[in-house]
Amino acid sequence: MHKAAGKLLVIVALAPLATLAPAQTGDQPHQMTPAQKAEMEAYMKAGTPGAPHQALASAAGSYDLKVRSWHDPAGPAMEDAGTATRTMTLDGRVLVEDVSSSMMGSPFTGHGMMGYDNVTGKYWSTWNDTMSTGLMVSEGTCDPQGKTCTFTGGWNDPVKKTRVKARMTTRWTSPTTEIFDMYGPGKDGKEMKMMEITYTKK
Known part of the structure; x- marks a missing residue:
C-alpha cells in the first residue's frame, strides 16, 4: 500500500x-x-536538501539516554536509562531515530523520523513506540543559532478518546549534549513537564 x-x-x-x-x-x-x-x-x-537537512545530519550517531518522567508535577521523577541510534535516510532528507529503553519497569522501544519541509519552512517529526499503536505528529521551528527547537503536536488519549496537545523543546548545552523536554496537560488541565531526556553522544 x-x-x-x-x-x-x-x-x-x-x-x-x-x-x-x-x-x-x-x-x-x-x-x-x-x-x-x-x-x-x-x-x-x-x-532538494539544504542547510536544515545538513543540520539534521549532524545529529546522526549513537547516544546514551537519561530519561526522567512525571505523572504528578509535585511528585518525584521516574528515572530510566536507554540508548538511541540516529541515521540519515532518503539521500540526506530524513533523520531516523531508534530508541531502546525501559518504561515503568517494562522494555521500551521507539521509532521516530524528523525532516524539514522546504515548502512550509518548518521541521516535522513523527513518533511510534511500544506503548501505543498510534502515531504522534508534530511540527516546529528552531532559532537562527540552532540552539533551541520548539515543536507542537499531540496524540490520542486512550481513556478520554480525545486529542492531547503537547509542546516539545530541544536545547543543545554542548556539541555532544542535548536535552529534550515534553510538556502536556496535567490532571488539572494546566501544562506540566511530563518528560525530560538527556542525550549524550558517544
Whole structure:
C-alpha cells in the first residue's frame, strides 16, 4: 500500500509536466512556457536538501539516554536509562531515530523520523513506540543559532478518546549534549513537564 501511494504521489506531481516530453513522431521537444519552468523549479526546490537537512545530519550517531518522567508535577521523577541510534535516510532528507529503553519497569522501544519541509519552512517529526499503536505528529521551528527547537503536536488519549496537545523543546548545552523536554496537560488541565531526556553522544 505504501509503494502504491508513493507512486501515485509521483504521478500526480509530475503529470502537469508530462507534455514536456519529446514527441514520439520525431518532432523537436516542446519548449517550456514560463509557467511550466516555474512549476518545475518549484518542485526541484521543494525536493532538494539544504542547510536544515545538513543540520539534521549532524545529529546522526549513537547516544546514551537519561530519561526522567512525571505523572504528578509535585511528585518525584521516574528515572530510566536507554540508548538511541540516529541515521540519515532518503539521500540526506530524513533523520531516523531508534530508541531502546525501559518504561515503568517494562522494555521500551521507539521509532521516530524528523525532516524539514522546504515548502512550509518548518521541521516535522513523527513518533511510534511500544506503548501505543498510534502515531504522534508534530511540527516546529528552531532559532537562527540552532540552539533551541520548539515543536507542537499531540496524540490520542486512550481513556478520554480525545486529542492531547503537547509542546516539545530541544536545547543543545554542548556539541555532544542535548536535552529534550515534553510538556502536556496535567490532571488539572494546566501544562506540566511530563518528560525530560538527556542525550549524550558517544
